[in-house]
Amino acid sequence: MNQLLAEEEREAGSGERIATNLRTLLILEILGRSDAALTPTEINRELGLPKQSIHRLCSTLVEQGFLVYEPDGKKLRPARRLRAMASGILHASRVHIARHQILQDVAAAVGETVNFVVPEDKGMSYKDRVDTDWPFRVQLPIGTHVPFHCTASGKTFMSTLSPRARRVMVESIPLDPCTANTITDKDRLLAELGEIARQGYALDREEFMEGMVAIAVPIRDRRNRFLAALAFHGPTVRLTVENMLERKSMLVEAAGRLTQTLTED
Known part of the structure; x- marks a missing residue:
């Protein structure tokens, strides 16, 4: 020794x-x-x-x-033990493959960029995405962090918190105005989060970026806890709130598939 x-x-x-x-x-x-x-x-x-x-x-x-x-x-x-470990890692990667395939299915159905987004200290983080084939698109690459208060994915996450936890979070994060549509009033944001919790989806009405709208739904585990947000976004020249709501059921169905994929035994 x-x-x-x-x-x-x-x-x-x-x-x-x-x-x-x-x-x-x-x-x-x-x-x-x-x-x-x-x-x-x-x-x-x-x-x-x-x-x-x-x-x-x-x-x-x-x-x-x-x-x-x-x-x-x-x-x-x-040796055997390292080969077994490598095999296990490859086996675990099937979850990522299945998740990405579901995102591809949604992107093909909605015709816009689809994102898998999780909360982190710096904001909502883009962990996986499938880009639209349209030449004109909003670039938010994997690894990008976006604010909680003015994005569809961020508001989706906050809406899944308890009312008390929502208030604590809203009072602790900066509500910086990213556009003229950003909600910067705490009570107004809390009211919207309550509505999102009731309706099960969140909208970004050009609150994060001018000329871009988005919709997101929560992906939950089998105990109904938030895992991630599933969202799609696009430019207002071809996407409206009405268009997004017409395609909301595709997101909800895919979120259910992701719950099964990400939480399987």
Whole structure:
């Protein structure tokens, strides 16, 4: 133990910057990218760890069943446990594939860009989307954060909170005016959130961006808790509130399918 502590102290003093809990993951990542078995020295060309450290980490991974040495006793390759983990990750990705397929179905049906949006500290975050084929469209790429108070997805999320939690949130976030239509009055916004909770969908009437309208519905888990918002948006030159409401049932049906997909056992 004293020898191990001394070794780690030497690594810290030598300018080593790779966090200890990331080292084994990086070793597995390097082997996962390689189409051939690698020696610890070959693995370490990307990591630059002290020689003793890379050999110790590789030995631990061998002992735990993640790696195995080739018959020559020098090169490492993935073992049963790592292959099982990789298989599990690939299996889990089926949820993303199924989710994206549902978004594609909705986009084909409504003819506009469809988004899967979740709440984060910075606002509502676009996690998945299918763009419309129209050359004129509103660009909100995956990873974009948009405000809670003036977007259909954000208002959908806030409407699913309890009345008390809604008020706390409305009073704690900035209600900055993004357009002339943005609701910046707290009581008016709370009243709209109550209406959204009753009707089951939210509208953005050019509140976030001039010339853009949107509609969103909640995706819930099997205990009726909010998971995400399913929304579509488009420019006002071809999309109106009436058009969106005519297609609302497509969103509601897809949200039900997403609940089944995302919460299956």
